Amino acid sequence: MQSTTYKLSEFFVIFILIPVSFAIDYPVWIKMVIGCLGFLYVIFVLLKIEKLKFKMSPELNWTLFFKRTIIQLVLIAVLTALYMWIVDPENLFVVVLNKPLLWLGILFIYSFFSVYPQELIYRTFFFKRYIKLFKSNTLFLIVNAMLFSLAHIFFKNGLVMLLTFIGGILFALTFQKTKSTLLVSIEHAIYGCWLFTVGMGEMLGFPS
16 A cells, blocks of 8 residues: 555646646647656556456436536536627637537547546546545545646636636536546536537637
């Protein structure tokens, strides 16, 4: 079993040092190498050290999950659509209306190549490795959401940081309840895909 000191050092490097470094201007290929190596390390730890088995639990309550997710999606949809209508009306639903194939491509790439890796790192790995280091569950969830927001600091956009913090809280709560990377990834993908659909994709680094 690895020491607390080792885990704290790991915590600092993966969830603070690397994300903050991505906001600094240096070659993109170096950032990609660092990101890939970090992700491979996370997978190695989950499989070889934590002995995690990637299998879907037969006890997942899909009905409850989708009811809660749809209710939250409606609220998110109303608020974000109003925001776009007031602040940036020219980009409201701009991609889905003008470039539907690009929109579908964005949703596919985002859901499979961005969302799932993020949830493996920020929920599956984070909860498995660090939950015992926190005496307060509330503090643990808030820290998780803050670090998830920090992971998006390279966008250098306050609204992105706020949205990802709120998303981090929702995803952390879902993972805590379900212990399912699959469910939290589906939830993450649904909310994220809506943001691209409503016209917020450009601020999240996707073409418009």
